[in-house]
Amino acid sequence: MSPVIELSGVTKSYPGGVTAVRSVDLTVEYGELVAIVGPSGSGKSTMLHLIGTLDRPTHGTVRIDGHNVATLSDRQLSALRARRIGFVFQQFHLAPGRDAITNVADGLLYAGVPKKEREWRAEAALVRVGLGDRLTHRPHELSGGERQRVAIARAVAGDPAVLLADEPTGNLDSVSGAGVVELLRELHASGTTIMVITHDHEIADGLPRQVPMRDGRVIGDVPQAV
Amino acid sequence: MSLKPSRLHPADLLRLGGYGLRARPLRAVLSALGIAIGIAAMIAVVGISSSSRADLDRQLAALGTNMLTVAPGQTMFGDNATLPDESVAMIRRIGPVTSATATGAVNETAVYRTDRIPAGETSGLAVLAAEQALLDTIGGSMADGTWLNAATGDYPAVVLGSTAARRLGNPPTVWMDGRWWTVVGVLEPVPLAPEIDQSVLVGWDAAGTYLDFDGHPTTVYTRSIDAQVEAVRAVLAQTANPEDPSEVKVSKPSDALAARRATSDAFTALLLGLGAVALLVGGIGVANTMVISVLERRAEIGLRRSLGATRGQVRTQFVAESLLLSLLGGAVGVFIGYVVTGFYAMTQTWPTVVPPWALIGGVGATVMIGAAAGLYPAIRAARLAPTEALAT
Numbered sequence: 001m002s003p004v005i006e007l008s009g010v011t012k013s014y015p016g017g018v019t020a021v022r023s024v025d026l027t028v029e030y031g032e033l034v035a036i037v038g039p040s041g042s043g044k045s046t047m048l049h050l051i052g053t054l055d056r057p058t059h060g061t062v063r064i065d066g067h068n069v070a071t072l073s074d075r076q077l078s079a080l081r082a083r084r085i086g087f088v089f090q091q092f093h094l095a096p097g098r099d100a101i102t103n104v105a106d107g108l109l110y111a112g113v114p115k116k117e118r119e120w121r122a123e124a125a126l127v128r129v130g131l132g133d134r135l136t137h138r139p140h141e142l143s144g145g146e147r148q149r150v151a152i153a154r155a156v157a158g159d160p161a162v163l164l165a166d167e168p169t170g171n172l173d174s175v176s177g178a179g180v181v182e183l184l185r186e187l188h189a190s191g192t193t194i195m196v197i198t199h200d201h202e203i204a205d206g207l208p209r210q211v212p213m214r215d216g217r218v219i220g221d222v223p224q225a226v
Numbered sequence: 227m228s229l230k231p232s233r234l235h236p237a238d239l240l241r242l243g244g245y246g247l248r249a250r251p252l253r254a255v256l257s258a259l260g261i262a263i264g265i266a267a268m269i270a271v272v273g274i275s276s277s278s279r280a281d282l283d284r285q286l287a288a289l290g291t292n293m294l295t296v297a298p299g300q301t302m303f304g305d306n307a308t309l310p311d312e313s314v315a316m317i318r319r320i321g322p323v324t325s326a327t328a329t330g331a332v333n334e335t336a337v338y339r340t341d342r343i344p345a346g347e348t349s350g351l352a353v354l355a356a357e358q359a360l361l362d363t364i365g366g367s368m369a370d371g372t373w374l375n376a377a378t379g380d381y382p383a384v385v386l387g388s389t390a391a392r393r394l395g396n397p398p399t400v401w402m403d404g405r406w407w408t409v410v411g412v413l414e415p416v417p418l419a420p421e422i423d424q425s426v427l428v429g430w431d432a433a434g435t436y437l438d439f440d441g442h443p444t445t446v447y448t449r450s451i452d453a454q455v456e457a458v459r460a461v462l463a464q465t466a467n468p469e470d471p472s473e474v475k476v477s478k479p480s481d482a483l484a485a486r487r488a489t490s491d492a493f494t495a496l497l498l499g500l501g502a503v504a505l506l507v508g509g510i511g512v513a514n515t516m517v518i519s520v521l522e523r524r525a526e527i528g529l530r531r532s533l534g535a536t537r538g539q540v541r542t543q544f545v546a547e548s549l550l551l552s553l554l555g556g557a558v559g560v561f562i563g564y565v566v567t568g569f570y571a572m573t574q575t576w577p578t579v580v581p582p583w584a585l586i587g588g589v590g591a592t593v594m595i596g597a598a599a600g601l602y603p604a605i606r607a608a609r610l611a612p613t614e615a616l617a618t
Contacts, residue, residue, distance in 0.1 A: 082232065
């Protein structure tokens, strides 16, 4: 079986001569929990965009779930994101005024899931992240940690091949942050492939594999005993 | 695994379109208001003019369109012609003519309220000798008193047209040709023969006896069987004056009445143009709202792209939102326009008529405006790179 994420010789340059990622090779197998860790400016956000198929590399190949990104059209990439990739953002990006179940169900809107099924899958996902008692709460009625859990539920509701979490604890206090990390570990334990992008070594240290980055390069890739 | 994007269910698309509107309801209402005012103005203009036309049709149906009038024209030398004395009797003999009645102008006779009025202040009223059947033929009715009958028609008695009565001040008697005449009745306005309104009517025989009346008919009013009106019209001139048919003027007052109302169409077109300008301004308001909405919702666009929305789906969402916004305005506008028409028609005692094409056109116009106003912002939203959208 091919790896879920396979980057080989990937470089991303922006107009104006800025090179955010330089000839990166990275392979992530199904079922892994990986942290890409590095200070701001290290190119980790660009990595997220490339792996999330939100952007294309300047050089090199990116294969996600067996698909070579370079050969796919914009529409096909959208379909790939809709069905195989889940995103969690630092700012949660929940729709204000919509209850948790609607927010999670909307994550399945573009995957062609019928409304009824979206709703029960949303409910199941919310139960899975421990928000079974917050189904009809709207974002402003939830704590920061709970909001991030709703966002995680939205990302996993479609059962993606990989969950990409961009600084998932960045807007949270340490207790809520630890809770979110614990949730990610639980999801990983039950089989979800997860990649966390963070600048926080404390979080990365608690994860099975770390990919440290600096100045656009991977500077060592260490599986570690946790 | 095939990577074909899924289509959005129409119900989901509708919900997506309403999403932005529900997030900012006040802004949605205000920008829909512009469209509503434009549509309301256009519906009201069209509705009021149609209602007025419907009222005219109703009025014409009540008055009848089977009346033709015959009057002397001019001779080939430009002098005023006269109708032969026998013309009325000859017209009556035309088969389909059901009635024919004459009035004859009594020249150089003026009417005064009293004998104290200076001779120059004639009020501009005509004195007409009238046959007794006139009232039925012109479809007139009495506002007050009675019509001339066999008795009063022989004596110095007059019936006043509605305008004449008002100008003279509803007198019990009038002073005419050195004699007091008793006012026996006042007519209601006669729409098909408005010249009667400004006349003082005296009996045919009395005109001959007391006034200097030559006995020539000056206008012959006829009614015919409806289906034969045009046939009668074709032969009226020859019948009235077989010697010089070209000296006879035949006219159909119901056509003249309809033509007069038709001139107000130009005014309607002008108002319709103003409504269209209001609609255009409303459309620009919607476009403006949509542009701002796209700028403000970059993060949402980025999120939707990361959730797997295609460019097309983002574009469709914003076009749907714009369509919904203008349709909302259009629906309110149609309602307001209908209410305004109904209210105005009620004050004029007209029937309320808003033609279906105006309603369909109004809604169609809002759909077009919504699509046009939403297209550019939607294209901008769709072009936004997901990474750029998420960066905000």
